[in-house]
Amino acid sequence: xxxxxxxxxxxxxxxxxxxxxxxxxxxxxxxxxxxxxxxxxxxxxxxxxxxxxxxxxxxxxxxxxxxxxxxxxxxxxxxxxxxxxxxxxxxxxxxxxxxxxxxxxxxxxxxxxxxxxxxxxxxxxxxxxxxxxxxxxxxxxxxxxxxxxxxxxxxxxxxxxxxxxxxxxxxx
Numbered sequence: 001x002x003x004x005x006x007x008x009x010x011x012x013x014x015x016x017x018x019x020x021x022x023x024x025x026x027x028x029x030x031x032x033x034x035x036x037x038x039x040x041x042x043x044x045x046x047x048x049x050x051x052x053x054x055x056x057x058x059x060x061x062x063x064x065x066x067x068x069x070x071x072x073x074x075x076x077x078x079x080x081x082x083x084x085x086x087x088x089x090x091x092x093x094x095x096x097x098x099x100x101x102x103x104x105x106x107x108x109x110x111x112x113x114x115x116x117x118x119x120x121x122x123x124x125x126x127x128x129x130x131x132x133x134x135x136x137x138x139x140x141x142x143x144x145x146x147x148x149x150x151x152x153x154x155x156x157x158x159x160x161x162x163x164x165x166x167x168x169x170x171x172x
Contacts, residue, residue: 050158052132060167068151071129072098077149081169083162085152088125088140094149095142098125107144119144128155130171 058066058081066081077094095102102121111118120141128138130151135158156162161172 050133050135052134054132056131056133056171058169058171060164060169066169068130070151071127073100073126075099079149079151081156082150082152083156085150087152087154088128088138089120089146089150089152090123090140090142091146091149092142092144095123100142102142104144110141110143130155133158133171 056068058068061067068079068081070077070079072090072094075098077090077098079088090098090100092102100123102123106121107119108121109117110120110122120143123140123142125138125140126136128135135155139154156171159171161170163170163172
C-alpha cells in the first residue's frame with residue numbers, strides 16, 4: 001500500500017509542473033474501442049521488454065524538454081518524455097485520439113498534487129510504439145485535467161539505456 005501511495009505522489013508531483021498542450025491534432029476516424037480497466041495497484045513501473053530493435057534519438061525542444069511522437073493503439077500522440085513519471089499518463093483528448101472512451105463520471109482521485117486532487121482513470125493501452133520499438137498491454141492513466149501527455153517509466157524502462165548526450169535524449 002505504501003508503494004502505491006509513493007507511485008501516486010510521483011505522478012501528482014509530475015502533473016503539478018505540466019504546461020498546457022500545444023495545438024491539437026484531428027481525432028482518428030476509427031471507431032473508439034472500449035476502455036480496458038485496470039486495478040490502480042497495477043499502474044506502476046514494469047521492467048518491460050520492448051519488441052523491435054534499434055535506438056531512438058529525440059532532440060531537446062526550445063523549452064528544454066524532450067518530446068516524442070508515439071503511436072498509441074495506432075494513433076499519433078505527442079508526449080513529453082518524463083523520466084520522473086512512474087506511468088504513461090494521457091490527456092483526455094489524447095486518450096480519445098487513441099480510441100479510448102473514458103466516461104467522465106468514472107474519474108476518481110488517483111493522486112494528490114500540489115494544487116489538490118488529481119482525477120483520472122486507470123486503463124491498459126493495447127499497443128505503444130516509439131520508432132521501431134513496441135510494447136503491448138501497457139498500464140496507463142487517463143487524466144481529467146492534464147495539459148500534456150507523459151511518456152513515463154513503465155514504457156521507458158523497456159529500453160536498456162536512456163541517456164542525454166548534448167541536446168539529444170538517446171533511448172537504446
